[in-house]
Amino acid sequence: MSGMQEDLDAFEGGLGDALRRTGEGFAMEGRPLVDGGVMRGRRRQRRRRIAAVTGSVTALAVVGFGASYATGALGDGSGRGGSGVAAGPTARETLPAAKTSPGRGPELSAQQVIRTLEGLLPEGKVSGRSGRGTADRLGPWAHLVLDDGRGGAAIGVSVGTVDPNGTKAKQLLECPDKVFTPYDSCRTETLADGSRLTLLRGYEYPDKRVDTKRWNAHLVTPDGYSVDASEWNAPAEKGAAVTRDTPPLTEGRLKALVTSAAWRPVMNALDRAAPEPARQPSAQGQDGRTILRKFKSLLPPSAKVTAERGDDGYAYVVVDDGRGASLVQINVQPHMSDVEESLFRAGAEVLPDGTKVVTHKAPGEKGGAGVVMWTADTIRPDGLRVVVSAFNSGSQRTEATRETPALTMRQLKSVATSGKWAAK
Structure with a gap:
């Protein structure tokens, strides 16, 4: 967990590449000019891809949601x-x-x-x-x-x-x-x-x-x-x-x-900035609007949405089932087979279609008193990874509003393994 937190802290400290809103995790810092640098960059990228989905996917959420301030840019x-x-x-x-x-x-x-x-x-x-x-x-x-x-x-x-x-x-x-x-x-x-x-x-x-x-x-x-x-x-x-x-x-x-x-x-005295290239469609059509729509359709009827937002590869909702606010977020990442060995070792549940599932219960990562994080982490044979996390607070930075998250671990697994994520 310490390595994961270091990568997340580095992200929030203001990496320029954090402004690239991809669902695949963190971009490499610059473009190395020698083979050794390329290898180090790939290892660094791989660690960040792992970090982005091992724990909270909050770091990905802040990209695009007021990125200048929230990420420390x-x-x-x-x-x-x-x-x-x-x-x-x-x-x-x-x-x-x-x-x-x-x-x-x-x-x-x-x-x-x-x-x-x-x-x-x-x-x-x-x-x-x-x-x-x-x-x-x-x-x-x-x-x-x-x-x-x-x-x-x-x-x-x-x-x-x-x-x-x-x-x-x-x-x-x-x-x-x-x-x-x-x-x-x-x-x-x-x-x-x-x-x-x-x-x-x-x-x-x-x-x-x-x-x-x-x-x-x-x-x-x-x-x-x-x-x-x-x-x-x-x-x-x-x-x-x-x-x-x-x-x-x-x-x-x-x-x-x-x-x-x-x-x-x-x-x-400054040279003008070049126009940004036209934005390419996100991989597998997993844009924020699509993810948010699918995500909400998979929530239990008792989870009333009070806040929501989506970005490429990511979405979150704050729900309240009458017992207090609960943040629930999802990260959808294609082409993640390279981290399968690291994150889905012994103990992973293997479903009939080959999807691997691991679950985690851990304290929150952002300082909110009494906050816990429940996570269902999945990867499919084609490398599509879907990670769903829920908290017993409407934000990781505020104190717990309830004893447990609004979604049970079984419900989190159901959302993460839904066939809707493979569809356009």
Whole structure:
């Protein structure tokens, strides 16, 4: 289980490839250039495929459901093809400024990007300045600590490019799903110039194990640029004591920060993002809408659905049978024969059609007090894997609402082994 949790934690820490919404698990990080790297990447991918379905499939759920915030993508700092506030004030420029810019305007140094951010902030003592220029392969970014007299607070901004009409832009602007990522408020709006903006007031740790708040504004312009700003009520994102009740910038000032024309020279130094390729139909037709429809049709009549959502390869419902809320989720993954030996060894039940079934009862993985997870994990001779998990709470991050999940293990097995999953 420890290896599984490490992979899930890495996913939620902001892997850029997590934005690829596939039902097959996690993508490999980059494309290795030598055979040894390829082998390591395949082993890594295989471990992640195993992890994604051995325990909870929640990690897959957050992709596309407010991916920018829920998966921690704001921490990757990538500026070309995305945006994000990097993870701390120790980041440095890794490439010297180029003489010419790939964009329409001249390159800007890290110091110029930092000064842009500083010039947009209210009066106060500034320290801990760090950043990257527009020539940096990770993209322009600025980070500092502002003390307005009420306590030091970290503030960071990055500028990037994204296809404004693509799936990634939609994901970055989407409010997180509260089933997986609690927050205080989130709203989206379209501005007069056609830019789209999301303003979110949430927490550095979704389980709220410390009181660090993270407020975020994310802007995507019609011409394909993004500005992503986050602020905290502590002098560092992680590992620093809270210094104030709330971050220093109001929602209005945070909006003004990302929409300021002062970022236009930074944008102009960047090359435009290429249009995203047309999305291909998901394997075996297992798109979110199809999975959700089939899933709901297999639930017992007593399980009244109070919330639902689906994505390629994944769907969840929150049901209530009169005894309290219960989260039930399903992951449908074709072509998974490569993990059969690892996950379906001795002890697996083999059905007459060759389907192998294993069941697990374990504590929840996301910190909710008293939460348990019951799972039915299946794989068919053609490699189609269907995993169904149920919890005794409406979310893994909130305390248990009932003694056991709303579906029995027998019912979970019935859903996972249904012949409907093999059909289009």
